[in-house]
Amino acid sequence: MELFTEGDPIADTKAPAGPVEKRWETRRFEAKLVNPANRRKMTVIVVGTGLAGGSAAATLAEQGYHVKSYCYQDSPRRAHSIAAQGGINAAKNYRNDGDSVHRLFYDTVKGGDFRSRESNVHRLAEVSVNIIDQCVAQGVPFAREYGGLLDTRSFGGAQVQRTFYARGQTGQQLLLGAYQALERQIGLGTVEMNTRHEMLELVLIDGKARGIVVRDMVTGEISTEMADAVVLASGGYGNVFYLSTNAKGCNVTATWRAHRKGAYFANPCYTQIHPTCIPVSGDHQSKLTLMSESLRNDGRVWVPKTKGDDRSPKDIPEDERDYYLERIYPSFGNLVPRDIASRAAKNVCDEGRGVGPTKLGVYLDFADAIGRLGRKAIEAKYGNLFEMYERITGEDPYEVPMRIYPAVHYTMGGLWVDYDLQSNIPGLFVIGEANFSDHGANRLGASALMQGLADGYFVLPTTIANYLASGPLEKVDASHPAAVEARTDVEDRVQRLLGVNGDRTVDSFHRELGQIMWEHCGMERSEAGLRKAIDEIRALREAFWQRVKVSGTGEELNQSLEKAGRVADFFELAELMCIDALHREESCGGHFRAEHQTPDGEAQRDDDRFAYVAAWEFTADGEPSLLHKEDLKFEYVHPTQRSYK
Amino acid sequence: MNLTLRIWRQKGPEDKGRMVTYPVDDVSPDMSFLEMLDVLNERLILSGEDPVAFDHDCREGICGMCGLMINGDAHGPQRGTTACQLHMRQFSDGETIDIEPWRASAFPVVKDLVVNRSAFDKIIAAGGYVTAPTGSAPEAHSTPVAKANADAAFESAACIGCGACVAACPNGSGMLFTAAKLTQLSLLPQGQPERYTRVIGMVDAHDEAGFGGCTNAGECTPACPKGIPLNTIGRLNRDYLTATAKGANNTPGS
Numbered sequence: 001m002e003l004f005t006e007g008d009p010i011a012d013t014k015a016p017a018g019p020v021e022k023r024w025e026t027r028r029f030e031a032k033l034v035n036p037a038n039r040r041k042m043t044v045i046v047v048g049t050g051l052a053g054g055s056a057a058a059t060l061a062e063q064g065y066h067v068k069s070y071c072y073q074d075s076p077r078r079a080h081s082i083a084a085q086g087g088i089n090a091a092k093n094y095r096n097d098g099d100s101v102h103r104l105f106y107d108t109v110k111g112g113d114f115r116s117r118e119s120n121v122h123r124l125a126e127v128s129v130n131i132i133d134q135c136v137a138q139g140v141p142f143a144r145e146y147g148g149l150l151d152t153r154s155f156g157g158a159q160v161q162r163t164f165y166a167r168g169q170t171g172q173q174l175l176l177g178a179y180q181a182l183e184r185q186i187g188l189g190t191v192e193m194n195t196r197h198e199m200l201e202l203v204l205i206d207g208k209a210r211g212i213v214v215r216d217m218v219t220g221e222i223s224t225e226m227a228d229a230v231v232l233a234s235g236g237y238g239n240v241f242y243l244s245t246n247a248k249g250c251n252v253t254a255t256w257r258a259h260r261k262g263a264y265f266a267n268p269c270y271t272q273i274h275p276t277c278i279p280v281s282g283d284h285q286s287k288l289t290l291m292s293e294s295l296r297n298d299g300r301v302w303v304p305k306t307k308g309d310d311r312s313p314k315d316i317p318e319d320e321r322d323y324y325l326e327r328i329y330p331s332f333g334n335l336v337p338r339d340i341a342s343r344a345a346k347n348v349c350d351e352g353r354g355v356g357p358t359k360l361g362v363y364l365d366f367a368d369a370i371g372r373l374g375r376k377a378i379e380a381k382y383g384n385l386f387e388m389y390e391r392i393t394g395e396d397p398y399e400v401p402m403r404i405y406p407a408v409h410y411t412m413g414g415l416w417v418d419y420d421l422q423s424n425i426p427g428l429f430v431i432g433e434a435n436f437s438d439h440g441a442n443r444l445g446a447s448a449l450m451q452g453l454a455d456g457y458f459v460l461p462t463t464i465a466n467y468l469a470s471g472p473l474e475k476v477d478a479s480h481p482a483a484v485e486a487r488t489d490v491e492d493r494v495q496r497l498l499g500v501n502g503d504r505t506v507d508s509f510h511r512e513l514g515q516i517m518w519e520h521c522g523m524e525r526s527e528a529g530l531r532k533a534i535d536e537i538r539a540l541r542e543a544f545w546q547r548v549k550v551s552g553t554g555e556e557l558n559q560s561l562e563k564a565g566r567v568a569d570f571f572e573l574a575e576l577m578c579i580d581a582l583h584r585e586e587s588c589g590g591h592f593r594a595e596h597q598t599p600d601g602e603a604q605r606d607d608d609r610f611a612y613v614a615a616w617e618f619t620a621d622g623e624p625s626l627l628h629k630e631d632l633k634f635e636y637v638h639p640t641q642r643s644y645k
Numbered sequence: 646m647n648l649t650l651r652i653w654r655q656k657g658p659e660d661k662g663r664m665v666t667y668p669v670d671d672v673s674p675d676m677s678f679l680e681m682l683d684v685l686n687e688r689l690i691l692s693g694e695d696p697v698a699f700d701h702d703c704r705e706g707i708c709g710m711c712g713l714m715i716n717g718d719a720h721g722p723q724r725g726t727t728a729c730q731l732h733m734r735q736f737s738d739g740e741t742i743d744i745e746p747w748r749a750s751a752f753p754v755v756k757d758l759v760v761n762r763s764a765f766d767k768i769i770a771a772g773g774y775v776t777a778p779t780g781s782a783p784e785a786h787s788t789p790v791a792k793a794n795a796d797a798a799f800e801s802a803a804c805i806g807c808g809a810c811v812a813a814c815p816n817g818s819g820m821l822f823t824a825a826k827l828t829q830l831s832l833l834p835q836g837q838p839e840r841y842t843r844v845i846g847m848v849d850a851h852d853e854a855g856f857g858g859c860t861n862a863g864e865c866t867p868a869c870p871k872g873i874p875l876n877t878i879g880r881l882n883r884d885y886l887t888a889t890a891k892g893a894n895n896t897p898g899s
Contacts, residue, residue, distance in 0.1 A: 137782035149789055284680045551690045
């Protein structure tokens with residue numbers, strides 16, 4: 001059977017015409033407005049309380065809408081945006097180093113390896129400056145210079161210093177800013193907050209998104225919540241790999257359920273592997289920990305020149321070390337973009353030159369920087385990261401070089417959205433990492449926080465008004481047959497998971513799925529590997545539904561049941577990721593196909609055949625998905641081979 | 646390593662709860678504490694028993710979701726470390742480890758080691774913010790902030806809201822949590838206009854939520870994985886006193 005069939009191309013993304021720098025202004029002016037008196041009669045559901053969802057819920061409530069917010073954690077403050085370390089980009093040009101909105105736009109399109117939409121990226125660069133203003137006004141304690149002005153640094157391969165930061169905890173501070181704005185609205189009664197609730201289904205009425213089915217994770221109660229529009233801000237799907245830097249609870253269920261109801265899933269194979277994570281220590285490993293990329297500003301990456309060199313790093317003399325990033329990429333050196341640094345680490349480990357007990361690691365060495373700047377200076381910059389490394393590994397990075405290895409960190413793919421961040425289902429909006437929109441095939445460092453907040457504070461609140469203003473929508477409640485059906489589906493599914501009563505735990509399946517994905521759909525992909533993976537995933541998924549053991553009942557706090565539902569959805573997503581990776585017969589950004597590389601081993605794009613967004617439509621279980629192509633046009637940033645040499 | 650765990654099991658809020666003993670063998674010193682509990686849970690699930698419920702999410706010490714009393718210490722024996730970042734090399738072979746939930750009247754037990762900490766959110770909702778609706782912000786550089794103040798504000802803002810301070814306090818007080826947010830915002834120019842209404846609002850919400858009062862026992866700061874300083878409570882008290890002297894309604898000139 002064919003793995004997929006091709007459907008109609010996507011003709012219109014709804015971006016206004018005209019010069020790219022005028023499009024957002026045009027859209028804002030043309031967007032319809034909702035009368036303030038009518039806003040409180042309109043309900044918007046927001047799923048997820050990270051940077052995108054938290055900022056969107058707070059802003060919509062400030063504007064006067066009635067908001068219902070949902071998160072699976074015990075507090076909206078715990079969404080995984082909190083773990084972002086490095087910083088947030090903004091085209092403020094405070095350094096007078098040649099930065100501008102146009103340069104941030106250009107860098108982002110190029111960094112995404114020419115697989116993102118110019119209109120969206122330009123808007124992102126434009127609103128980046130407003131984000132910093134907003135966060136400072138909220139009391140976010142950004143790092144400052146002695147003169148009291150904001151400090152910035154260069155980050156992730158950028159040649160300008162446009163990254164604002166709050167020590168190594170920028171995500172935490174930005175998220176707490178959004179969370180506090182959200183709590184203010186909760187206190188005012190404009191946001192109805194539902195913690196420890198998980199979205200398990202989308203409710204469509206007359207083709208429009210009108211509600212969701214949620215499970216109360218404490219009591220097990222399943223209920224249907226209705227609204228005028230639904231916003232998904234449920235994050236990325238990196239946990240399909242089991243081991244990733246995502247929080248344990250991160251999952252694809254909200255977006256996957258919407259996909260099964262008709263929302264296109266775009267570019268699922270675009271995943272970002274972060275080069276600087278602490279290597280796996282054993283089979284017990286439950287997650288991977290990122291060491292901020294900022295470490296590459298001062299650390300030098302190396303491995304021994306000879307295979308199987310088992311000496312301790314301090315016994316390996318300088319001329320027997322290979323500082324391979326500096327050697328291969330003399331102009332960017334240790335600061336090459338993430339995809340390039342990750343693949344280079346994989347290559348040296350594949351050659352047998354990896355270090356550490358598992359040989360899946362490379363050194364990140366601070367000896368030079370400590371010699372040049374002094375231990376104190378390094379402590380001031382990275383002290384908290386060094387402590388964290390020591391807590392986890394038991395090794396002191398001031399004395400012994402850190403060991404790092406790439407790990408799955410971010411997913412650029414997600415639900416397809418138009419310029420308004422609306423999916424192909426009317427009334428279903430998708431923001432933050434959950435959508436596919438701005439990063440193309442590779443995200444630049446410090447751009448995830450920027451996109452989450454751009455979507456939530458500034459873009460969505462404008463574009464969703466245009467949709468709501470086209471109403472009023474027909475009044476519906478949870479007794480509508482479509483809502484009842486969605487709820488029954490959820491109840492049946494819960495019972496089905498509990499009813500298998502097999503002999504393997506959910507985690508054991510998840511771990512095995514992760515190994516298949518890491519092996520065949522990770523840093524390097526090939527046709528043979530992907531075909532093998534698809535077969536293995538299908539077989540494992542079948543075994544899951546026959547052998548999984550979920551303890552307890554549905555009417556209580558049941559973490560094993562929660563995990564089972566998420567892993568069931570990961571199986572389906574994993575297959576689509578492999579199909580997407582298989583059909584994209586080129587290499588671009590985070591998607592590297594072994595068959596498509598330049599003579600010196602760099603990603604080889606094929607713009608003639610693949611300069612499009614792959615938007616997948618679900619058809620039916622066991623039936624091939626339908627591929628819709630959205631052609632990408634580059635009017636301002638002309639595609640070139642990325643070179644960091 | 647072979648260990649004996651004694652874990653608090655409680656089916657729900659109504660259940661009385663009890664300590665139950667579980668031997669766990671072949672523990673690697675490179676495992677995190679939560680990974681060790683994962684191993685136990687896998688075994689319990691396969692043998693048809695109810696796994697131990699515990700809260701966790703990021704497993705890198707920043708989300709604040711995990712929180713266990715380990716041998717009577719909030720987050721266990723290593724200072725400045727959340728339970729998720731605590732590794733088994735901190736324990737010895739043959740050791741018996743007691744694992745309990747946070748115990749405080751403001752944090753009722755949901756199940757086993759899971760507690761309800763929504764009282765913290767209520768404190769923030771009562772004033773732990775700067776009123777700055779989206780779009781209303783002035784240019785970020787229009788108000789410089791002295792680096793020392795920005796750094797000290799950051800130090801307080803590093804609180805992860807885990808509740809270890811409450812669990813460690815003999816009174817079950819949430820003063821360190823409350824003071825951390827108040828200190829952050831009162832050190833910044835953006836936080837000044839609401840400074841005194843904020844302190845009254847948050848302290849009132851703290852008391853209403855059932856937290857105990859602070860008697861300067863000083864158990865909170867050593868238990869805090871982020872080392873929030875005790876002197877933040879002094880700042881809270883000073884602002885609270887000023888606020889009550891002014892009258893809580895933010896007398897002009899404040």
